[in-house]
Amino acid sequence: MTALAHSRHPLRFGNFRAYLWSRFAAVLAQYAMMTILGWQAYNIARGTMSTSGAAAQLGLIGLIQFLPLFFLTPLTGWVADHFDRRYISRITLFILIAASGVLALATYEGWISLPLIFGIAAVVGVTRAFNGPAYSALAPNLIPRDVLPNAIAISSVAWQTGMIAGPALGGYAYAIEPWGAYAVASGLFALAWVGMMMISPVPQPPRDTTRHPIRQMVDGFTYVRSNRLVLASMTLDLFAVLLAGATALLPVYARDILHVGSRGLGHLAASPAIGAGLVALFFSIRPMQRDVGVKMLAAVIIFGLATILFGCTAFLPTSIAMEVGIGALVTLGAADMVSVYVRQSLIQLHTPDAMRGRVSSLSQLTISASNELGEAESGFLAALVGPVVAVIGGGIGAIIITLFWARLFPELRLARTFDPPDIREADISQEKAT
Known part of the structure; x- marks a missing residue:
């Protein structure tokens, strides 16, 4: 154990390998399922609605997924800090197995409908509200602190690889047999559950039994508000990606603008993850060490420019x-991965383990707000002004927000490394002593 504790590579740890396997399978299943869910919803809606009306249904799916996260965030973070994070993940994965199985059966027997799709989206939203903080807060318990940035990069490779293969797998499986996409997702969720079952017991953070749970829930908000670097990292992603939600409108582009069908949708949906996966792979070999804040800001600006370029393909x-x-989406994904890598590293390393569940739940809320609520915003805006204007305007908005955040939060652009100030000062003192 002592030899492993000094290992610089996270894959030397069996618990982390099982976690990585579980994470990859779960993400692969999630993106396969949700891509086809949106595709089916859009096509069902187009049977009776205009392009604008059908696009609004995509926005509604995003909103339905976001609302449970919004209302449950204080509770889910507290649960992740007070109960075994492995058990929380196992239970939620089992629910996702059942949800994707219901979709497979409904599609096979022909009773798939918009109400059922919206209902499953709500179940997925509630499940992810509990699953996300438990998954995120569990990772730092599996490895030594000094290899956490490298582990985040490797975990991001698994995440982005799942994002690459998930939509493509879903699109291709749907093209062969519509119900097969959901059946594959259900099987992958089962593999993720098996991986989580293989993780042995890990140290749990001490439970605070001296104060009321509601007060402990508020502590997460208080901590994030007081740590301006963590606050800036979370909110920049929230507002920038909230506006630049091009990926939410991919079904519209695939069917009615680029006319490439379900196979083309798979290519488009996988493109951002290809760029992100390549960047994450690079960081897993050569972790970022310097000028992390400036690089994050630059990445979000590039993200906005790539969104504008994709919108102009019309x-x-x-x-x-x-x-x-595809080129614009690959660039968009690569830039987003830089932002994700910096944000997750800063949040995990600047947060005490006893509070990681609550802070992770807030982080997930901002991510979901930027993704699911961003889907709602993009869908509803597309219904009002058209999908092309919605995408291009979103990219411009992301750039404006980034420039404003750089001025509002100087802590972000001045962040040189991932280490918290107390650790950096200790390192400097040690160097002077030697």
Whole structure:
């Protein structure tokens, strides 16, 4: 154990390997399921609605997933800090197995409908509200602190690889047999459950039994508000990605703008994750060490520019629109991965273990607000002004927000490394002593 504790590579730890396997399978299943869920909802809606009306249904799916996270965040973070995080993940994965199984059966027998899709989206939203903080807070318990940034990069590789293969797998499986996409997702959730079962007991943070649970829930908000670097990292992603929600409108682009069908949707949906996966793989080999705040800000600006370029594919000749769109989405994903890597490293390393569940739940809330609520915003805005204007305007908004955040939170652009100030000062003192 002592030899492993000094290992610089997270994959030397069996618990982390099982966690990585579980995370990859769960993300693969989630993105396969949700991509097809949106595709089915849009196509069912287009049977009786206009393009704008069907796009609004995509926004409604995002909103339905976000609302449980919004209302349950204080509770789910407290639960992740007071109960075994492995058990929470196992229970939620079992629910996702059942949800994807119901979708497979409904599609196979032909009684899939918008109310059922919205109902499953709500179940997924509640499940993810509990699953996310438990997963995120568990990872730092499996490895030594000094290899956590490297572990975050490796975990991000698994996440982004799942994002790459998930939508493509879902799209291709749906093209072969519509119900098969959900059956595959259910099987992958089962594999994720097996991986979580393989994680042995890990140290749990001490439970505070001296104060009321509600007061402890409030502590998470208080901590984030008082740590301006953590607050800036969370809220920049929240507002920038909330506005630039191009991926939410991929079904609209695939069917009615680029005219590439379900297979083309798979290519488009996988493109951001290809760029993100390549960047995450690079960071897993060479972790970022310097000027982390400035690099995060620059990455979000590039994210906005790539979103604008993707939106403009509507004006390009059909012969090159798909290629330019894929290139823009790959760049968008790569830039987003830089932002994700910096944000997650800062949050995990600047948060005490006893509070990681509550802080992770708030982080998930901002991520979900930027993703699911961003889907709602993009869908509803597309219904009002059209999908092209919604995408391009969102990219411009993300750039403006980033420039404003750089001025509002100087702590972010001045952040040189991931280490909290007390650790950096200790390192400096040690160097002077030697």
